[in-house]
Amino acid sequence: MCHHAPHRHPILCILPPQILRELARNGTAAERDIALATLATDQTARMTRVTCELQESGAHHALMPAGPARKQRTVYDGGAREALPGRVVRNEGDKATRDAAVNEAYDGLGATWNFYFTAYQRNSIDDRGVRLDATVHYGKRYDNAFWNGQQMIFGDGDGKYFNRFTAALDVIGHELTHGVTGSEARLAYLGQPGALNESISDIFGSLIKQFTLDQTADRADWLIGVGLFSSRVKANGGRAAALRSLKSPGTGYNDPVLGKDPQPAHMADFVHTSRDNGGVHINSGIPNRAFYLAAMAIGGKAWERAGRIWYETIRDRQLKPTAQFADFALRTAMAAGRLYGSASDERTAVLAAWRQVGVTVPSLQAEPHVPASVATVGAAD
């Protein structure tokens, strides 16, 4: 947010800087003091304006000094009420408590901070060192976790179908990544941009788990929310149920009571609905699988190259809040080209991944930063 400059002298503030400098040199003692103070403030005001313009352009990340890079975590106990934030139960550096939900939230916040800082040199979710807050034990038998734009909130689950929502590290990473998206791409939480917003949270939630476990892409389970469902909830093949699968969208759970995971894996099965903000948690399966395919084709640790490409895409100021899947796909291809070269295996993998899920990458010919030869690949289907 841009702040207004502090108070300046009401007359001197309208004078051009050269007049102020003359007054500072040749005016009376009182005039000199006021002129010097106004010049100094004016510099601050100019810097503030410059900062605002840079923030609009996205260049502030490169030019503005970041705050000190250190974790600042606070976990609150909601006491089964729906009031926020609740009572402070663990601050940064405090010893573990006897409450598993508190410790899971604290550790999950820490793992997420470590991931973004180590993998992408990002200083907390806003890249400015913002503190990380979470409330656990929110509401009674509350079976949800959400991001309210400022902090994370976790329920204890209903005890019937859901366990406590701090149980899965990727869910904690998912919620905090909404904060990252909110400070970068600001994708609208509706329809395709909303599904991209959700997909980004699932992808980085999974990467945070893979990073913490030091897993390569081929060793990861690519599941979101293992451990959240109670043991009574069923999945195909007798394996543990999960909320979603990036590898095989639509196979997270298949239960007589809860029904079947409704996620599509391909644009041919895109779900048109007014529910769920236009299916943000449903159609996210499509970009989720595109990332999985790209990460598997690129190989190695998924956060290092595939994750870097997606991370640079959400920081791309040309990515609009209303971006559709194809717009996002184009930006991932461009990011891959910038990072690894237009003829790189990484870029080829990204384009192939989107093609496999039925998302046609628009022609790249109009984009000045990517060689025209790429358009042939992008237009292949």
Next chain:
Amino acid sequence: MRIQLETDGGFALIPGLSRPLTVDTKELRPVDAAELSRLVEDAGFFARPTSGGEAPAGAADVRRFTLSVVAGARRHTVSFSDPVTDPHLAALRDFVRTHARGG
């Protein structure tokens, strides 16, 4: 009197948990029917605006609740989002969850 609760949004769309829940006073014990009538009265439900609160800007995975009440010729609907800070709306939502068939 009949009251229906629809829940939308949240961290995932779970088909089996997304069905509307309905409670009809005709199917309740008299003591529960009286409690529901009192909760609707205490909430001033029929005089409320149709939107009882939107999710904060930048929020994600929040739930949206829609309560609809039909009482004789009167009918009204109120929608509200997490975090639910209004105790009257929270009480009505929780009553339906507790007393709805299959809920």
